[in-house]
Amino acid sequence: MSKLYGVPLSPMVRKVLLALEIKKINHEIVPVMPFNKPEGFEKISPLGKIPAWEDDKVTLADSTVICEYLEDRYPEQPLYPEDPAGKARARWFEEYADTVMLPVLGTVFFERIAKKMMNQPVDEAKVQEILESKLPGTFVYLESQAPEADFLFGPDLQMADISIATNFINLGHAGVNVEPAEYPKLAAYVERLLQHPAVANRIAEDKKFLGTK
Ligand SMILES: N[C@@H](CCC(=O)N[C@@H](CS)C(=O)NCC(=O)O)C(=O)O
Structure with a gap:
């Protein structure tokens, strides 16, 4: 297999x-x-x-x-737009998620969750520094890009959305949420991402593993 x-x-x-x-x-x-x-x-x-x-x-x-x-x-259930411009934009979001979001959101998760799992001391000062100086830039950019409804390329969850969602899942595990008063479009988009059945199922599996609710 x-x-x-x-x-x-x-x-x-x-x-x-x-x-x-x-x-x-x-x-x-x-x-x-x-x-x-x-x-x-x-x-x-x-x-x-x-x-x-x-x-x-x-x-x-x-x-x-x-x-x-x-x-x-496996082209059935496509996860990228078909048209070249849409596909290129989708690849950009994936690249942004992997190279910009991962080091920022992922470090908060690494400090608060992964290090705890490895019985290592959490550097909360580092977390606070990221939350204050690095996270806002990412949120401001995503607020400017978040769709008003559905997902980035329409009603179906695609790779660009998945790449963003996976980083927000770990940020949520680390106890950080998007403030709707500050980032209304992003907060609503992230809510839709996290409620998608496949994503919600992943979160539930993570929580079983982490022993959290
Ligand atoms: N660009 C790679 C990044 C993969 C990556 O950074 N993986 C992390 C875990 S999320 C890892 O393996 N870190 C251990 C290491 O760098 O040795 C991808 O998208 O797969």
């Missing part, structure tokens, strides 16, 4: 997992923790990062590369 290497709490692994679940692609998860990787994992993921993917045809690393492959191989 096709294998997804990683753990669902990782935003980048969850991104691939959501694509797999929405596209109903059979797979198994091979648990690999980002900071405790099995020997030889570099043969599957050259940079040693999760997620990685292995099936009957290919071994791949990087969530975007994996998701684009899944889209090409």
Whole structure:
């Protein structure tokens, strides 16, 4: 069976997992923790990062590369717009989520949740610094881009939305929400993202694992 290497709490692994679940692609998860990787994992993921993917045809690393492959191989239930301009904009949002949101929102999660799981001291000063100096810029940009209704490219949740949602899931686990009074469009969009059945199911699974409500 096709294998997804990683753990669902990782935003980048969850991104691939959501694509797999929405596209109903059979797979198994091979648990690999980002900071405790099995020997030889570099043969599957050259940079040693999760997620990685292995099936009957290919071994791949990087969530975007994996998701684009899944889209090409399993085009039913498309997760990218068809038109070139829409597809390019979708790729931009995915890139923004992976390279700008992950280091900001992901660090808050890493400090407050991952470090606690590893019995390491939480650097709350670092969290506060991110919340005050880095998070607002991201929220201001996303407020300017958030759709008035539905998702970024219409009524269906697509890869651009998934890439953003997975980062907001971890931010929520870390106890930070979008303030509707400050960011009304973004707060409403994030609410719609988190209520999508596939996303809500991922959150429920995470909470079971974390032992939170
Ligand atoms: N661009 C990569 C980033 C993957 C990534 O940064 N994964 C993190 C976990 S969310 C990781 O494996 N960190 C451990 C490390 O860098 O060694 C992707 O989209 O898959």
